[in-house]
Amino acid sequence: MPEYQIVVCGSVVPDPLQTLEPVSGPAGPALKNEMMLPAWLDPWAGHALYEAANLAAKNPGSKVWLVALGPKAKLQQSMMTLAQKVPFELVALDGSASGFTDAAETAAALAGAIQAIPGFDRSKLLVFGGWESASRGAGATMQIVGEILGITDQFQGVDGIEADGRLRILERIEGGRHQVSVCEAPPALLGWATGNLPEPRNNPQVGMANMRTIMPVLQKAKPAKIGAEGVTFHSVSLPKQSRDTKVVKDLPTEQIAAEIAGWITNK
Amino acid sequence: MTNVENPGIERPRMEADIVCVGFGPAAGGFLTTLSRAIMNEDGSAAIESPAAPGLPLQVLCYERADDLGFGVSGVVTRARGLRESFPDLGSEQIPMAAPVADEKILYLLDPVGASRRPALMRVADVAIRAAGGIFGVRDDSMELPWTPDFLDKHGGLVLSMGQFNQWVGQQVMGSGAAQIWPGSPVGEAIVEDGGVAGIRLVDQGVTKEGKPADGFLPGMEVRAALTVVADGPVGPIGRQLDRAFGIPEGHQAHDWALGMKFVVDLPESCELNPGTVLHTLGYPEPEIFGFFYVHPNRVASMGIFVPSWFDNPARTAYRYLQHWMLHPAIWRHVKGGRLRSWGAKTLQESGRRSEPRLVGNGYARIGEGSGSTNVLTNSGVDEAWTTGVMLAEGVLEILKNKQPFTAKNLDAAYVDRRRKSWVEKEGLVAGRARDGFQRGIIPGMIGMMVAGLTKGLVAMPGKPMPPHRRVPTLEEYYRGRITPEEIQAIRKESDASGTSVHAALMERAGWPAIPFDGELLVSHQDALLIGGKVQAPAGYADHVGFLYPSDCESCGSKICVGMCSGQAIYPGGDGRPAFDREKCVHCGACLWNCARGNPEDPGRGLIEFHAGAGGLHSAEN
Secondary structure, eight states: OOOOEEEEEOOEEEOTTSOOOEEEETTEEEETTGGGSOEEEOHHHHHHHHHHHHHHHHSTTOEEEEEEEEOHHHHHHHHHHHTTTSOOEEEEEESOOSSOSOHHHHHHHHHHHHHTSTTOOGGGEEEEEESSOTTTOOSOHHHHHHHHHTOOOEEEEEEEEEESSSEEEEEEETTTEEEEEEESSSOEEEEESOOSOOOOOOOHHHHHHHHHHHHHHHHTOEEOOOSOTTOOOSOOOOOOOOOOOOOOSSOOHHHHHHHHHHHHHHO | OOSOOOTTOOOOEEEEEEEEEOOSHHHHHHHHHHHHHHBOTTSOBSSBOSSSTTSBOOEEEEOSSSSTTTTOOEEEEOOHHHHHHOTTOOGGGSTTOEEOOEEEEEEEOOSSSOSOOOHHHHHHHHHHHHTHHHHTOBTTEEEOSOOOTTTOOTTSEEEEHHHHHHHHHHHHHHHTSOEEESSOOEEEEEEETTEEEEEEEOOEEEOTTSOEEEEEEOOOEEEEEEEEEOOOTTOHHHHHHHHHHOOOTTOOOOOEEEEEEEEEEOOTTOOOOTTEEEEEESSSSTTOEEEEEEETTTEEEEEEEEETTOOOTTOOHHHHHHHHHTSHHHHHHHTTOEEEEEEEEEEEOSGGGGOOOOEEBTEEEOSGGGTOOBTTTTBOHHHHHHHHHHHHHHHHHHHHTTOOOOHHHHIIIIIHHHHTSHHHHHHHHTTTTTGGGGTOHHHHHHHHHHHHHTTTSSOOOOOOOOHHHHOOOHHHHTTTTSOHHHHHHHHHHHHHHTOOSHHHHHHHTTOOOOOOOSSSSOOHHHHIIIIIOOBOOTTOOOSEEESOHHHHHTOSSOHHHHHOTTSOEEEOSSSSEEEOGGGOOOOOHHHHOOSSOBTTBTTSOSEEEOOOSOBOOOSOO
16 A cells, blocks of 8 residues: 655635735735634645545555645634644645735745655655635646646646556546546646545544644744745736625516526626 | 434543633633643643643633634723733734724614604603704714713723634634634533533534434543533523523523624724724614724724513514614714624623522533623623633632632632622622613613612612513504504515515514615625625534424414524424524524523523534624
8 A cells, every 4th residue: 555645735815705805005915804804724725635634544654744824823723623624734834825925936935845844755745735726826836836846747627536556636627527647656746626525524533633733833833935026916806796685575486587697697 | 402412322532621612702811811821931831631641731622613703793891801811902912903082872863753762752852852952963863971980981992802802812722722623512511420521512414403414423522620611691501501500599591682783894984083982872772772883994893782671572683783874873974884794692681690600510600601791881701701810710729739620619719709809799780780671761771870870789670581471472562553464464474485574564663674785784684695604514403493393383473583683593484483504693592582481491482502513704793
């Protein structure tokens, strides 16, 4: 049975349920009240982490690390929820998670942290991450991480993996299909789409075990030099939202559907 | 019935030293004080764990909401207890905090003519309007010339409880001395040998009825020498202990209120400064009080309190909140603003008289559920925090003396501290302050003023009753305004459409329709989406249940439907109410808004309210 070192790259993002409003701050673009918004592990990275834990469980001797970059306080906040889900060891980097950062700088910080993991062994290395991000999906960070680490076998939009020495990977392609790729051995980099696993239950015992290592790591989290130095943001906006409220009673389903369709058409 | 179903199933088990139920201001005070003493600066154990020898004291706290500070409340506080814990506390340290700068009480006249004002109040209104210049009437409101000392919060802080709790939680967890686990509802206390031996978390991977389903994960037992119950005014563990051990003779928890609020981005035109505090009375109904707290950066918390002695059996707070906001004296500040967040919470308004057994073998109770809220000063956070601090001090004393957490030792170390504290002294002054409201709004206001000015020596008499014993039928409440036939027709229509009768009754009684603007005036369900972000993670049992559905069927008022803050309780189509967990904000109003007495426990209604996961996803409250 192969043993893998599975490193998941995942940052925290504002809870996607919140109303996000870009504003211009003294240090460039930011989200209004960013430090007051609840933080979560980026959902794309979350899928990657659950798949990593599942793969590690099927391959005894394997281990999962989560390399997370975000403001220390927000990392701490989100870890209390995440730590109950699956076993992992945290590598924490203290830096902005606003999304208004340069993908290359973020990737360099992540790759550096991966290389510094004690016992780092390229022959066992699987780097996981999200192929997108809920904060500002540049779609480039994971590829650059792979390039810096010299990993040439990269897969994006991954929905499944089977590992029996070789890696059989399901990758999304156009037309709603999957492409099956076979990779002989690690190292490999996988940018996950949604995968196929449900969100694990909150398990207090897993949480207790994780927190023994997470809290000391958070206390020693090193500042990561990331940002957008030299980058100018000409404009920042979110997709425009439009809301109309109408209270109706006893309206047939077909008529409701027609009204919604008409509303969309007129917008 | 508890929220831990499936008895007999083998459960995972864990040992700790102290387990805490709920993370609010009381648990914040407890854990802050405790965490400063149980570890040395170098990270070594100042107090060794009996449960895990060689390690520091093992302290765990379980919070049911999906994150710390979700779905709680805005507050103005004198912050005496908070400043004792944080002597250098400045408002700039906590997001959305501001020092109290200006405090006013506004009496709101009725600009629409639909408010049910007693005759004396109507006469007073006429006089006030007639002599408007003398009384400084503006925008159908009159500012009272002074704020009584007992209400005055000058020198205190305007806070967002969500942000404050997160700030405290970060510091406690950053110390490494305690772990606070969100998304972890506690199903029940383990009651053994006349005491409490720990807690059981709720089962996961179950059907809405609580039966094992895919991914079943039995709720873990956490055994601890001390269980600290801090689960708030409607906390299921506190209520379980009340049932198991009884409450002191003469104590009761009959008076409640629902606080519902908006967090609003104020318009550029608003001239109110951060730290401004407005209290309102008189409108939309005389029994409903309002609050308006201004945070920094043009943000305000604003809302109303709907008390249990307001006898409208279809009292939907959300609709009243909109009418309150549309009052000219409020609307002039918020017109053009935008709804940012929304929430609701039950308040225990019996205060000191609802105090349960504070300690027993293996357990202690702190916070609002322990009767700490002061109903005269309208203050609860500082009091709750201070009870937590006092318990921590007592616990440290017991640990230092290497004593067990028996009722006797906890009584000497904690209850004795509490009896000597300002929380106790002021709680006793407030004891009978609100009894007059049992007789009506005017005796209530007079009684409160007299009790406040005489330091509790004199109060208006009145006998608090459980809500179900005082709430009238719809026909009685609307007598002279809406005929029984019309009420029955509205009831039928509402049953058919699965909605509350409240809106139709209000409009029939003269309240104008709400002019929705999509920004600040939005439908109730839009508020859940825009402001509240209500969530219900899969795999948990329904936390609201109807104990005697056939009794519910014959209930004419269905106050549970009218009062439900998220419209999560609705007419089920068979004459019985039904529950939709995906809309529940966990305010707990259904627990005390029931028109029927429980045949097995006359102090209770027919609705069971457990700890459940999910609810509001907003820490801006």
